[in-house]
Amino acid sequence: MSTFFYQSIVESLDERRKSLGLSHRQIARMAGISHPTSQRLFSRKNASISFETVAKVAHLLGMELQCTPVIPESELLFQAARSRAHILAKATMEAMGDPPESDTNNNLKKIEETIFMELLRGSRARIWATP
Secondary structure (H helix, E strand, C coil): CCHHHHHHHHHHHHHHHHHCCHHHHHHHHHHHCCHHHHHHHHCCCCCCCCCHHHHHHHHHCCCCCCCCCCCCHHHHHHHHHHHHHHHHHHHHHCCCCCCCHHHHCHHHHHHHHHHHHHHHCCCHHHHHCCC
């Protein structure tokens, strides 16, 4: 879990804990975790606390952890298809014996655009497949 997200979650949990007037020791007892684990959780450091423990404390505090998309699905698919098309186009050029670096007539861009459009029209699984 990235430090930013971890700290954001812990900050929300700690604000709720304080507003409810609960100590670290009380949280530990009620959540069935050790007092040192409770202290580490709320220390706002990227401690090695399991997701299960964080979720348990969130539930205890009447909160839930949610995943919210930050990039629209269509944009994410577009980016992934563009990246995959670039990789496949370079491999195609190399297989044809025409290294992409020597391309002077935009063959790479034409092949890449064709592959990109095919990826968007086809199964989404093809976008994420590893070459």
